[in-house]
Amino acid sequence: MVSSPNAGPAGSTFRPVRYELLTLGDELLLGLTANGHLSFVGAQLGRRGVLLQRNATVTDEAATIEREVRRSLAEADVVIVTGGLGPTVDDRTREAVAAVLGQKLVFDESIRDAIAARFAQIGRRVAENNLRQAYRFEDGEVLPNANGTAPGLWFERDGKVVCLLPGPPNELQPMFTEQVLPRLEQRGLLFEREAYVQIRTAGIGESSLEVKLQPVLQPFGEALSVAFCAHQGHVDCRLSSPSGALDLGKLEEIAGACARLLGEDFVCLGHDSLGRVCADLLRQSEKTLAVAEAATGGLLAQAFSDLCGACKFFAGGVVCCSQDSKMLLLGVPECLMLQHGVASAECAVAMVAGVAESLQADFALAITGFAGSTGGPGGNPVGAMHVALQTPQGTWSRQLSYPGPRGTVKQRAVNAALDWLRRELVKAQRSSPATGNSERVMQ
Amino acid sequence: MVSSPNAGPAGSTFRPVRYELLTLGDELLLGLTANGHLSFVGAQLGRRGVLLQRNATVTDEAATIEREVRRSLAEADVVIVTGGLGPTVDDRTREAVAAVLGQKLVFDESIRDAIAARFAQIGRRVAENNLRQAYRFEDGEVLPNANGTAPGLWFERDGKVVCLLPGPPNELQPMFTEQVLPRLEQRGLLFEREAYVQIRTAGIGESSLEVKLQPVLQPFGEALSVAFCAHQGHVDCRLSSPSGALDLGKLEEIAGACARLLGEDFVCLGHDSLGRVCADLLRQSEKTLAVAEAATGGLLAQAFSDLCGACKFFAGGVVCCSQDSKMLLLGVPECLMLQHGVASAECAVAMVAGVAESLQADFALAITGFAGSTGGPGGNPVGAMHVALQTPQGTWSRQLSYPGPRGTVKQRAVNAALDWLRRELVKAQRSSPATGNSERVMQ
Numbered sequence: 001m002v003s004s005p006n007a008g009p010a011g012s013t014f015r016p017v018r019y020e021l022l023t024l025g026d027e028l029l030l031g032l033t034a035n036g037h038l039s040f041v042g043a044q045l046g047r048r049g050v051l052l053q054r055n056a057t058v059t060d061e062a063a064t065i066e067r068e069v070r071r072s073l074a075e076a077d078v079v080i081v082t083g084g085l086g087p088t089v090d091d092r093t094r095e096a097v098a099a100v101l102g103q104k105l106v107f108d109e110s111i112r113d114a115i116a117a118r119f120a121q122i123g124r125r126v127a128e129n130n131l132r133q134a135y136r137f138e139d140g141e142v143l144p145n146a147n148g149t150a151p152g153l154w155f156e157r158d159g160k161v162v163c164l165l166p167g168p169p170n171e172l173q174p175m176f177t178e179q180v181l182p183r184l185e186q187r188g189l190l191f192e193r194e195a196y197v198q199i200r201t202a203g204i205g206e207s208s209l210e211v212k213l214q215p216v217l218q219p220f221g222e223a224l225s226v227a228f229c230a231h232q233g234h235v236d237c238r239l240s241s242p243s244g245a246l247d248l249g250k251l252e253e254i255a256g257a258c259a260r261l262l263g264e265d266f267v268c269l270g271h272d273s274l275g276r277v278c279a280d281l282l283r284q285s286e287k288t289l290a291v292a293e294a295a296t297g298g299l300l301a302q303a304f305s306d307l308c309g310a311c312k313f314f315a316g317g318v319v320c321c322s323q324d325s326k327m328l329l330l331g332v333p334e335c336l337m338l339q340h341g342v343a344s345a346e347c348a349v350a351m352v353a354g355v356a357e358s359l360q361a362d363f364a365l366a367i368t369g370f371a372g373s374t375g376g377p378g379g380n381p382v383g384a385m386h387v388a389l390q391t392p393q394g395t396w397s398r399q400l401s402y403p404g405p406r407g408t409v410k411q412r413a414v415n416a417a418l419d420w421l422r423r424e425l426v427k428a429q430r431s432s433p434a435t436g437n438s439e440r441v442m443q
Numbered sequence: 444m445v446s447s448p449n450a451g452p453a454g455s456t457f458r459p460v461r462y463e464l465l466t467l468g469d470e471l472l473l474g475l476t477a478n479g480h481l482s483f484v485g486a487q488l489g490r491r492g493v494l495l496q497r498n499a500t501v502t503d504e505a506a507t508i509e510r511e512v513r514r515s516l517a518e519a520d521v522v523i524v525t526g527g528l529g530p531t532v533d534d535r536t537r538e539a540v541a542a543v544l545g546q547k548l549v550f551d552e553s554i555r556d557a558i559a560a561r562f563a564q565i566g567r568r569v570a571e572n573n574l575r576q577a578y579r580f581e582d583g584e585v586l587p588n589a590n591g592t593a594p595g596l597w598f599e600r601d602g603k604v605v606c607l608l609p610g611p612p613n614e615l616q617p618m619f620t621e622q623v624l625p626r627l628e629q630r631g632l633l634f635e636r637e638a639y640v641q642i643r644t645a646g647i648g649e650s651s652l653e654v655k656l657q658p659v660l661q662p663f664g665e666a667l668s669v670a671f672c673a674h675q676g677h678v679d680c681r682l683s684s685p686s687g688a689l690d691l692g693k694l695e696e697i698a699g700a701c702a703r704l705l706g707e708d709f710v711c712l713g714h715d716s717l718g719r720v721c722a723d724l725l726r727q728s729e730k731t732l733a734v735a736e737a738a739t740g741g742l743l744a745q746a747f748s749d750l751c752g753a754c755k756f757f758a759g760g761v762v763c764c765s766q767d768s769k770m771l772l773l774g775v776p777e778c779l780m781l782q783h784g785v786a787s788a789e790c791a792v793a794m795v796a797g798v799a800e801s802l803q804a805d806f807a808l809a810i811t812g813f814a815g816s817t818g819g820p821g822g823n824p825v826g827a828m829h830v831a832l833q834t835p836q837g838t839w840s841r842q843l844s845y846p847g848p849r850g851t852v853k854q855r856a857v858n859a860a861l862d863w864l865r866r867e868l869v870k871a872q873r874s875s876p877a878t879g880n881s882e883r884v885m886q
Contacts, residue, residue, distance in 0.1 A: 027672040029495040031486025032679065035478045038500065043474025052472040053507075055500040057481065064496075087650045088671050127650045147847060168673070170847035207530045207570045228531050229470040230611070236475065291762075297748020298741030301762040305740020306849075316768030318761055319734075319744040325759030328802055329772070359771055403590060406749075408613040 017077035017189050019045060021055040022068055024083040024093055025167065028057050036169050037082045044176060049191025060084050065096035069162075073100065077160055078189060080180075083167035085150040087129040093164060094153070098137060101155060101162065105135040111142060115149045143179045147171045152179065161189070196240035197251040199258050200267040202274065202419040206230045209237060216257045220246065224254070232408060233415030234267065234274065264423055274418035275303030281425035282313040282363070285432070289421070290315040290361035292330055292351040294342060294368040295385060296410045297321060303418060315359040320351070330354030343369045345397040348388035352397075356390045363425075364390040365417045369400075371409040385413040391424050460520035460632050462488060464498040465511055467526040467536055468610065471500050479612050480525045487619060492634025503527050508539035512605075516543065520603055521632060523623075526610035528593040530572040536607060537596070541580060544598060544605065548578040554585060558592045586622045590614045595622065604632070639683035640694040642701050643710040645717065645862040649673045652680060659700045663689065667697070675851060676858030677710065677717065707866055717861035718746030724868035725756040725806070728875070732864070733804035734760040735773055735794040737785060737811040738828060739853045746861060758802040763794070773797030786812045788840040791831035795840075799833045806868075807833040808860045812843075814852040828856040834867050 021041050027033045038055045045052050053076065058064045065084065072079045084093030098105050112134040119126045133150045136142050143152030143163075148171035153164040163180055165172045184190045201209060206228050217226055223245035229236045237258070239251050246254075252269075259266040268277050282289055293300045301317030304310050318329045323342060326332040332350040340346040348366045356364035369385030388397040398420070402412045464484050470476045478500060485495045496519065501507045508527070515522045527536030541548050555577040562569045576593045579585050586595030586606075591614035596607040606623055608615045627633045644652060649671050660669055666688035670681045680701070682694050689697075695712075702709040711720050725732055736743045744760030747753050761772045766785060769775040775793040783789040791809045799807035812828030831840040841863070845855045 025672075026494060026670055028481065029485045029498065030489035030681075031482040031484070032489075032672055033674070034482050038471065039474040039477050041474070042472045046473035046475075051469060051502065053502060055472065057498040059494065059496060086673075088653050090670055127654065129650055129653070170851040173848060207572055210531050210572070211570065227469055227533055228529075229468075229475055230529075231476070236470075238473075297753070298744035298760060298762070301741035302745070305762055305764055310740070311765040314764050316761070316763045316765060316772060317741060318759070318772070319741070319748055320759045321748055321757055322754035322759060325802055329759060329761070359768055405613055405616055 017050075018075060019050055019052050019078045019080070020072040020076040021052055022065075022072055022079065022081045023055060023057045024060045024065060024081065025057075026059055026090075028083075029059060037165075037167075037172065040169065040173055041080060041082075041176065044181065045190070047195075048181070048185075049195030050189075060090055060092060062092045062096045062099075065093060066100050069097055069100045073160065073162065078163070078184065079161070080163045080165065082165045082172060085133065085153075085164060085166045087127065087132055087149070091132070094132075094135060097153075097155075097162065097164060101137065101157075103137040103139060103155065106138045108134055108136045108142060111136065111151050114144060114151070118149055143175055145171050145175060147174065154180075154183070161187070195248070196238050197248070197255045198270055199237045199239070199255050199262075200234060200270070200272070201237065201262055201265050202234040202267050202415070202422070204235065204262070204265045206235050209235050212261065213237065213258050216254065216261060220254070224251075231415075232411040233419065264426065267419075267422065273303065274415055274422060276307055278418055278422050278425060279304060279307050279310070279313060281422065281429060285425070285429060287362040288313055288315040288359075290355045290359035290364045291317040292355035292364070292366040293317065293319055294321055294326070294351075295371040296367045296414055299410055300365060300367060300414050300417060303414060315361040318355055318358075326351060326354075330358065343384065343386060345386050345388070345399065348386040348397045349395055352388035352390045352395060362392055363421065365421055367413050367417055369413065371406045371413070385409065387413065387417045387420065389417070389420055389424065391428070460493075461518060462493055462495050462521045462523070463515040463519040464495055465508075465515055465522065465524045466498060466500045467503045467508060467524065468500075469502055469533075471526075472502060480608075480610075480615065483612065483616055484523060484525075484619065487624065488633070489639075491624070491628075492638030493632075503533055503535060505535045505539045505542075508536060509543050512540055512543045516603065516605065521627065522603070522605045523608065524605070525608045525615060528576065528596075528607060528609045530570065530575060530592070534575070537575075537578060540596075540598075540605065540607060544580065544600075546580040546582060546598065549581045551577055551579045551585060554579065554594050557587060557594070561592055586618055588614050588618060590617065597623075597626070604630070638691070639681050640691070640698045641713055642680045642682070642698050642705075643677060643713070643715070644680065644705055644708050645677040645710050645858070645865070647678065647705070647708045649678050652678050655704065656680065656701050659697065659704060663697070667694075674858075675854040676862065707869065710862075710865065716746065717858055717865060719750055721861055721864050721868060722747060722750050722753070722756060724865065724872060728868070728872060730805035731756055731758040731802075733758040733798045733802035733807045735798035735807070735809040736760065736762055737764055737769070737794075738814040739810045739857055740764060742853055743808065743810060743857045743860060746857060758804040761798055761801075769794060769797075773801065786827065786829060788829050788831070788842065791829040791840045792838055795831035795833045795838060805835055806864065808864055810856050810860055812856065814849045814856070828852065830856065830860045830863065832860070832863055832867065834871070 023035055023037050028035050042052045056068055058068050081093060084091045115130055116126050130149055136153055137155050140153055140155040143154055145151045148166055148168055150166040152175050155162045165175060217224060223241055225240045225242050227238045239255055255269055291300045298319050304314040320326045320329055323337055327334055330351050331354045336346055336350055348368050352364045352366035366388040367385060385400045386397055387400060400413055400416050402409050466478055466480050471478050481498045488495050499511055501511050524536060527534045558573055559569050573592055579596055580598050583596055583598040586597055588594045591609055591611055593609040595618050598605045608618060666684055668683045668685050672679045682698055698712055734743045741762050747757040763769045763772055766780055770777055773794050774797045779789055779793055791811050795807045795809035809831045810828060828843045829840055843856055843859050845852050
């Protein structure tokens, strides 16, 4: 997309700088923990017009940390380092970075007091090894940690920034948004608002999408930067103008033209999940939804229960892996399952009808099938999933088939179910002239 | 943990080598997609005795890719590159790596045929841009892709390996386990079995754990490498011996001593989730479990439904965010919710009793509370969650309180519920002399 260093729109006061993120820890390299810091920090910076230029994850040995910090500091203006600030012997970031910066570490009584207060709160005494966390760079600042014992550390010299943050996400994330971002903004190292426009689509492949949007996007040549990103069943297209030749208004206008061209395959502008888009449509029409799922085991329910205020439109969900639970909770007749199997269109329809009735919901979705890698009995192929949808107009079922690992099959089935619901909700909204969300985004 | 380069146990034929992983894509740096490749590749290598030494994630510009590949190739023996093999204009990996290796790209008809066959299967014509994927390095090999159009590319020279893999996880993962790992093993670049021992614990903090295990671990000095990794509510301690001074049998013996010292805080050796450990205990005692959840919205059900053969012991789950759904599905009395609120011990107990009865289960768990960042009505603090457990012996509830972001609060509540169930199942098993899983692992 944009080349290094980052550049803001023409006329902005945003100083083009290079950001790098260093994430430390064998647990990341051993795949024991996902690198959530890259996702979080990258997204936070991306929305403020900065494309993180590089993320390196290395082992937590002192020599390795020193080498990587030295390398990053030579190339980047802002270096963010996460992890290795804990109390145990394999936490060596503070000392390693101090060595690179040529800084002494000094004991800070305010940090010690904060640690002691935290331990007192949970009724424990400060462990000896926690006092290692009470040191800061002699010319540096402390970023207080509201959710843990290790404070963040901030150091600035010659216009370069080095920022050390603790590894636990619940400590790092509020520290980053509440303390780090405002400091970066004050120094003119961030753009003050979102700097790209994202078109979210569903039901169209990445290469077909590129071909389809070509007539709208091509005329802008080098002024427009386009990036595609495929997820399980939806594809995003991000528009930006690194040179600043096109302002945000123009980018939004281009995105609007793309949306019109895409019709129902257009989901939304921005980052809303398929679940959230459905939720908004349900809320606008004051309808409720219930879900029943076998093979996806809670993943469909989570698409809604994760949203704020879900209890307003989400009537509830049933996870029914066993035949007994389908009978007990949803009233699916045993003879139907014996005749057609639990991974069948018939069972999906009985499930959707059962859950809609139990929960007195206007709309309902059901998913059943074999997500596993071995396929099911009765010749059901690997990844064959049955989705059923009930609306005030009737009940339908569909068979989906996505070969692949269990997790992928489940996520794709959930996304396909959500996209089906979305299309029906959009249709229902179009036919009722009082509301107008799809009108607004499709203008 | 281990220092670069990797080293196998003494006497093994495992050649010590340095592995690096290069993950490409603005979508990773913008936090739009999690870096699942690091988790997957890191874990796969880790279990075979290799600690990935470095992962760099960079933008997908040709010049950047070239620079990073050149840098990795100078330091590492095996360089794995993921992403950027797609059909669109922002896919530049093939060309950039060819430039570094000084290799021509040649059109490969076998790849073209595989792409055409794949498109034929789904009833589409090959798009022009997909033909870019039919090129390989002139002296390289092709790793066929069973799940997508972009094949992997393999190149070897002077004992160094460069391997390019497509970005979609459902394409990369089977390609890695079925084609890449066997090739690396053939060349003696991998250890043929697991090379470390992991002790999984719950209910004890990272620093307390380190202090508690000190008497067992300290005597081994430099010969033993110890790494801790804290998750939401459980902490892992990994033992290895990079010098090879301690063999796997000795590491297991040390882990056994740690397990005895930890008592009930010891969960298992290895990587089993709390859900899986509970599932094994349930299966051994031929008991079933049902769950009801409000605030965690499907996350608890997923701990079980993700396991193979879950329908044997997992009676089912109910996701009931709204008051209505608690009444309709679980028979929680409305007056009880009006009196105590839905985030109360009383509601949790009514939920657990309701779901156990509806699903005729031996054990049941229920979670209700306010995971959001604003707290609940009636003075319920942020992160206050109520968990209830029903066993054949009776019903209990507990209040948990973890301030933090919604996702953390939910995961910690689920883990606390699972750990509670685990302890009760272990106790039940101890009092029944016929079975002996906890005996085996605690020997």
